[in-house]
Amino acid sequence: MERTQGPTFTLHPIGRVRSTLTDLGAAPRQPDEGAPDAWLDIEPGVADALHGIRPGAEIIVLTWLDRADRSTLVVRPRGDAARPREGVFNTRSPHRPNPIGLHQVSVVAIDGQGLHVSGLEAIDGTPIIDIKPVLDADVTRR
């Protein structure tokens, strides 16, 4: 899909995932499928933005899935031919117009350069674009 009009916005990665996961095919698809611990290496220029994050906190990590196909609009979830086709906005497929990954993880430890987190289903080197706390409102609205 080519877009030739309208505004665009520029993302600057704030860091990268460091993980033992290096194979896209072997990566768990969802966090309940045994994703390993990982490290979020944060760029020194934005490390002050980590202030206040504590071990045990639940956080949301936003990544940029730079190997995704941005022209995909419809998929069969998990590549299963038996499942009906779904629009990518109704799936967590990495293939989507803006391939942003959303990962809820627990903080194991922190230091000045980054975070050790549990259960992150992203491969080594994945760019990180934002980190946010989980809010009570996220839960109570369900």
Added chain:
Amino acid sequence: MERTQGPTFTLHPIGRVRSTLTDLGAAPRQPDEGAPDAWLDIEPGVADALHGIRPGAEIIVLTWLDRADRSTLVVRPRGDAARPREGVFNTRSPHRPNPIGLHQVSVVAIDGQGLHVSGLEAIDGTPIIDIKPVLDADVTRR
């Protein structure tokens, strides 16, 4: 904060928020504070990606908060001088290196061009960059 090295990524908005909220100061800060219904006007070129989304679904809307200050790394939450300073990655402040907004809303109705949703705390015209379903895993991991 200026970044002069490393890769950057380009976001193409997939649509815009249409809302009665037009004043940033009057906008509720969190969805439990009375945000109004809104409409997500989706670009015709990506509308196929909505396929399968049904009324009643809980979705996550990602927006680009284009009025934010991207150089802010530390804030006092909600501008309250009595509260301690926090790194923006430990807050939902719109002011952050990549000003992505994360909004969990319910789908009221859909048509070919977009979605009517309840309780979206984003002002009229806010660019939309992605839509994702809420997963069971998001809940059970808390």
